[in-house]
Amino acid sequence: MREIDKLIVDAKNNPKKQEDIIISYKGYILKTASRITNRFISEEADEWSVALGAFNEAIHNYEYEKGSFFSFAELIIKRRLIDFSKSNKRFEREISVSPAVFEGDIEEEDDNIALTVKEKIIYFPDRTLHDEIEAINSIFKGYGFSFFDLAECSPKAEKTKKACAIAVAYICKNDAVMAELKASKQLPIKIVEKNTHLPRKILERHRKYIIAAVEILSGEYPCIAEYLKFIREEM
Numbered sequence: 513m514r515e516i517d518k519l520i521v522d523a524k525n526n527p528k529k530q531e532d533i534i535i536s537y538k539g540y541i542l543k544t545a546s547r548i549t550n551r552f553i554s555e556e557a558d559e560w561s562v563a564l565g566a567f568n569e570a571i572h573n574y575e576y577e578k579g580s581f582f583s584f585a586e587l588i589i590k591r592r593l594i595d596f597s598k599s600n601k602r603f604e605r606e607i608s609v610s611p612a613v614f615e616g617d618i619e620e621e622d623d624n625i626a627l628t629v630k631e632k633i634i635y636f637p638d639r640t641l642h643d644e645i646e647a648i649n650s651i652f653k654g655y656g657f658s659f660f661d662l663a664e665c666s667p668k669a670e671k672t673k674k675a676c677a678i679a680v681a682y683i684c685k686n687d688a689v690m691a692e693l694k695a696s697k698q699l700p701i702k703i704v705e706k707n708t709h710l711p712r713k714i715l716e717r718h719r720k721y722i723i724a725a726v727e728i729l730s731g732e733y734p735c736i737a738e739y740l741k742f743i744r745e746e747m
Contacts, residue, residue: 514576514580516581516582517574517576517580517581518576519533520533520571520574520581521574521576523571524571524572524574530568530571533571534564534567534568534571537567540582541560541563541564541567541589542554542555542560542563544563544585544586544589545559545560545562545563545589545593548586548589548590548593549593549597558596559593559596562592562593562596563589563592563593565592566585566588566589566591566592566593567585567588567589569588569592570584570585570588570589571585573588644733644734644735644736645659645736647733648724648727648728648731648733648736651727651731652723652724652727654697655697655720655723656697657720657724659724661720662720662721662724665717665718665719665720665721666718666721667718667721672714672718673742675710675711675714676714676718676721676722676725676743677742677743678708678710679704679708679710679715679722680722680725680726680729680743681743682704682707682708683700683704683722683726684726684729684730689703689704690726690730693723693726699715699719699722699723701715701716701719725740725743728740729743
């Protein structure tokens with residue numbers, strides 16, 4: 513009666529058997545995901561990847577003594593899809609943040625800058641900008657802040673924006689300083705202050721912004737980097 517349960521236990525440490533099970537029960541995974549989300553889910557949908565990962569997670573964590581594998585798998589799939597849905601809704605609320613996150617005040621006559629990030633995504637239907645934000649956000653977490661924290665610490669005055677741009681340019685041009693920042697996860701304020709003669713107060717107040725700009729401009733984030741034109745000009 514519980515042949516599939518025994519099969520799952522036997523496959524826990526056998527990648528080939530796990531793969532065979534997943535292929536055999538692809539229809540079950542899609543059907544379960546569709547039922548949980550109350551809409552048709554195809555293999556092109558993000559929910560398919562989430563459900564597939566959850567099914568694989570269920571295989572690895574299943575214990576025969578706790579009952580039916582399918583009941584357990586459905587529970588894991590449901591949890592992961594709910595988490596995914598909540599994350600997506602939260603991201604959609606946050607993604608409408610203005611590019612003033614980077615630029616400070618928005619100039620009405622500058623149509624490119626005046627676009628919100630959400631509107632900008634329309635021009636990147638392959639979700640490039642969305643993916644860049646998620647990727648850079650994982651980097652920012654290592655420094656103790658998130659992409660959306662930047663709205664509160666971005667420079668507003670032209671003089672301050674210029675100072676931040678000088679700090680970012682200095683770090684990006686000096687490999688040793690860059691390496692120290694990435695290794696310590698701290699802005700090397702003393703070094704930057706000494707070599708740029710910028711006010712320490714500005715460096716401390718806009719620490720997150722400077723770190724964010726350095727990580728963006730030194731990485732592969734072309735869409736987000738569009739909002740840092742004034743820093744690239746300084747460089």
